Amino acid sequence: MDDDTIVCRCEEATVGEIKQAIREGAVDVTGVKRRTRAGMGLCQGRTCERIVMRILSQELGKPMSEFEPDTVRTPVQPVTFGLLAEGAHD
Amino acid sequence: MREVDLSIVGAGPAGLAAAIEGAKRGCSTVALDMNPRPGGQLIKQIHKFFGSREHHAGTRGIEIADTLLHEAESAGVEVLIGAEVYAIHDSILEVAQTFGGDSPPPLSGGATTSQSRPLSIEARQIVLATGGAENALNFPGWTLPGVMGAGAAQTMSNVWRVLPGERVLMVGAGNVGLIVSYQLLQAGAEIVAVIEAAPRIGGYGVHAAKIRRAGVPILTSHTVVRASGESRVEQAVIVKVDASWGTVPGSEEELDVDTICIAVGLRPNARLASLAGCKFDYSPSLGGWVPIHNTRMHTTVPGIYLAGDLSGIEEASTALEEGRLAGICAASSLSKGHVGDSEEIEAIEERLLSLRSGPFCQRLQDAKQKLIEIGEAQCPKE
Numbered sequence: 001m002d003d004d005t006i007v008c009r010c011e012e013a014t015v016g017e018i019k020q021a022i023r024e025g026a027v028d029v030t031g032v033k034r035r036t037r038a039g040m041g042l043c044q045g046r047t048c049e050r051i052v053m054r055i056l057s058q059e060l061g062k063p064m065s066e067f068e069p070d071t072v073r074t075p076v077q078p079v080t081f082g083l084l085a086e087g088a089h090d
Numbered sequence: 091m092r093e094v095d096l097s098i099v100g101a102g103p104a105g106l107a108a109a110i111e112g113a114k115r116g117c118s119t120v121a122l123d124m125n126p127r128p129g130g131q132l133i134k135q136i137h138k139f140f141g142s143r144e145h146h147a148g149t150r151g152i153e154i155a156d157t158l159l160h161e162a163e164s165a166g167v168e169v170l171i172g173a174e175v176y177a178i179h180d181s182i183l184e185v186a187q188t189f190g191g192d193s194p195p196p197l198s199g200g201a202t203t204s205q206s207r208p209l210s211i212e213a214r215q216i217v218l219a220t221g222g223a224e225n226a227l228n229f230p231g232w233t234l235p236g237v238m239g240a241g242a243a244q245t246m247s248n249v250w251r252v253l254p255g256e257r258v259l260m261v262g263a264g265n266v267g268l269i270v271s272y273q274l275l276q277a278g279a280e281i282v283a284v285i286e287a288a289p290r291i292g293g294y295g296v297h298a299a300k301i302r303r304a305g306v307p308i309l310t311s312h313t314v315v316r317a318s319g320e321s322r323v324e325q326a327v328i329v330k331v332d333a334s335w336g337t338v339p340g341s342e343e344e345l346d347v348d349t350i351c352i353a354v355g356l357r358p359n360a361r362l363a364s365l366a367g368c369k370f371d372y373s374p375s376l377g378g379w380v381p382i383h384n385t386r387m388h389t390t391v392p393g394i395y396l397a398g399d400l401s402g403i404e405e406a407s408t409a410l411e412e413g414r415l416a417g418i419c420a421a422s423s424l425s426k427g428h429v430g431d432s433e434e435i436e437a438i439e440e441r442l443l444s445l446r447s448g449p450f451c452q453r454l455q456d457a458k459q460k461l462i463e464i465g466e467a468q469c470p471k472e
Contacts, residue, residue, distance in 0.1 A: 002230055009233050047226045050357065050378070065372035069379055072364040075176035077124070079186045079206070087184060087208030 007055070008048040010041020018052060022059045029053060029070045042078060045070055094118045096420055097183055097213030099175050099362060102130020103406045104398025104413035105219035106158040106167075111417025112217075113165035115426045120211060121162065122173040122185060127249075129155030130221055130398075131241075132406060134248045137269060140296075144441065145407040154406070173209070178366045181216065181393055185209040215393050215420040218363050219413060222356035222377065222399035227261065231317030232350075240270040240353035247277045255349025259326045260284040261314050262353030268297035270351060275304055282347050285312040287331050294450075315342070317350055326350055356403045363400060367391050371464055375457035376402030384465035385439070387416035392470045395420050402458055404446075411442050 003016030013036040021035035029045075032038055032052050039045030039052065053067040060066075075084075096112040098105045101123035109121040127133055135151020146154050162169060170187060177184035186206045224239035231237070236255060240262065243254045258279050260271045263286035271281045281301065289311050291298050298308060309328070315337065316327040330341035357377040360370070368381040369390040380402050387395045395416040398409035415438050418431055428434075446455040 001228070005228055005230050006233050007228055015228075046223065048228075050225055051228050064374070064378075068370070069360075069364065072361045074179075074184075074365065076361045076365055077174040077176040077186065079174075079176050083186055083206050083208050087210065 007051050008036070008038035008041065008045070010043055010047075011037040011039075013038040013048075015055065018055050019059060022056065026056075027060065028056065028067060032056065033070060039070055044076075091182075092120070092209065092211045093213075094120050094211060095214050095424055095426070096120075096217070096417075097211050097215075098122065098217045098219060099183065100130065100219035100221055100398070100400075101128035101162075101169055101171075102219060102221055102398060102409065103132055103154070103158065104221075104400075104409035104416070105130070105217065106155075106162050107410045107413030108217040108219060108395070108397055108417035108420070109167040109169075110158070110162050110165050111414050112215075112421050113162070113167045115418070115421035115428055117215075117421050117424060117426055119165075119167045120213075121167050121169045122175055122183070122211075123169070123171050124174040126171055128159055128169050128171055132158075134241075134244045135406070136248055136273060139407070142444075145410070145445070151406060170209075175362060178216075178362055181212055181214065183211045183213065183216070185211060214424055215395065216366075217387075217395040217397060217413075217416045217420055218366070218381075218389075218400055219396065219398045219409075219416075220359045220362055220400050222403050223359040224352070225355045225357060227314070227352050227354050229314055229316060231319070231323070234317055234319055234323050235321070236319070236323030236348055237317055237350045237352065240266050240351040241356075243349070243351045244270045244273060247274060253277055253279055254351075255279060255323075255347070257282050257347045258349045258351055259314065259328070259345055259347045260351045260353060262286060262355070263288075263291045263293060263298065263308055263310070264353060264355065265293035265297060266356070267351070267353030268293040268301060270353065271301050271306060272297065272304075274351075275301065275306070279349075281306045282345050283312075283328070284308045285314065285328055286310045287313045287335070289333075313337070314350065323348055323350055356399065358400045358403065360400060363389065363394075363396060366394055368394065368396075369468060371461055373402065373457045373461060375453045376461065380461060382461060382465045382468055384469040385462055386419040386469075387412055388419065388465075388469045390465075390468050390470075393423075402454075402461065404454065408442060408445050411438050411445065414438055415442075 095117035096119045098121040101121045113119040132151040132155035172188035330338040363381040397412035397416040
């Protein structure tokens with residue numbers, strides 16, 4: 001896979017950047033995310049998370065079962081601040 | 091704050107079945123679905139099911155969805171559409187509900203429009219039936235318009251009646267790849283090829299035979315290496331794969347296509363389950379990380395059940411049965427069970443076993459068994 005192939009399309013993080021993050025010490029999805037922003041866009045890693053796991057698995061020589069998904073946080077769907085504020089009055 | 095006995099997240103086959111069983115037992119039941127039309131994947135399934143009569147053999151998926159919805163409404167289920175659950179804490183679901191009549195929601199998700207309203211629902215029991223999500227495949231050019239999940243292409247074609255392209259390369263020869271290829275053919279597209287990295291076709295022989303008869307080549311041991319085009323896909327390059335999954339030099343072939351559909355498997359859509367605090371186990375046969383559950387479809391979190399593809403990628407028939415099981419068990423934990431429920435549960439378990447029997451499903455049955463064994467040790471008992 002070419003290093004300039006995109007992994008996270010929301011944040012435009014590439015294969016090369018993910019590999020670089022792993023060389024710099026990232027050992028899990030969260031580590032890669034903190035260094036490259038992969039998984040921090042609108043879709044919150046919905047598309048790229050598994051690709052990131054596969055690269056981690058290949059680069060670190062460990063099975064896929066070693067790599068857990070990133071921590072899920074509210075909101076799990078894109079919502080506006082307006083909606084959140086309105087909800088707070090209930 | 092709305093208060094209900096039972097709230098179901100996802101009104102596909104699993105969710106609707108759970109809602110029906112819950113409501114039939116006297117639970118006040120709300121089923122939430124983020125889409126403008128309930129039924130989950132069933133509303134895209136224009137083909138007839140096969141198998142046994144009790145699993146709707148000979149009926150089209152879309153008709154099964156109508157039947158379920160009708161049953162749900164007569165049982166007293168309140169089905170809310172355009173309802174996205176964006177948070178779950180304790181027994182409360184935070185929902186963004188979009189009101190938009192019959193028009194399709196904006197592609198980025200309905201909740202970003204000003205028509206969305208918040209709704210909080212406190213449910214005594216919750217069944218998560220959030221389904222599966224398509225796996226992506228990245229290769230140079232995969233972000234070009236025209237590269238999409240096979241399920242997305244199926245939604246465009248069968249729900250919105252929009253042909254995603256005219257010349258299609260299908261990547262993956264599992265059931266999804268084969269069925270969507272056939273449906274796109276029926277809708278008027280040309281399927282230039284179906285390619286599969288494995289040396290064998292993964293889906294059923296009947297589905298493969300249908301598209302072969304229509305002249306579509308199915309190339310096993312092939313993968314896509316590149317897509318190119320000015321402002322959208324114009325070409326795809328495919329290549330042979332050897333026994334150790336390496337590409338064979340000199341075997342590259344360029345295809346003129348405007349659409350590349352990716353059908354390389356599904357995984358449980360488990361974000362809400364994760365947010366709710368459910369524990370997971372890794373099971374490749376079930377699609378990857380799957381929430382742990384016991385024989386009663388109860389997760390590791392008290393009051394939270396699950397059913398369908400969320401509990402491991404399978405089919406609509408198993409989703410229906412799991413949904414029934416979850417609905418009955420959730421009702422019985424509220425002391426609303428029916429006399430005869432234990433016989434009903436036994437019958438469902440037998441049907442699930444028969445659905446998962448046969449050489450095609452052995453791995454699946456074993457994986458499910460292992461997950462349930464972990465669940466029996468870790469999930470709360472009623």
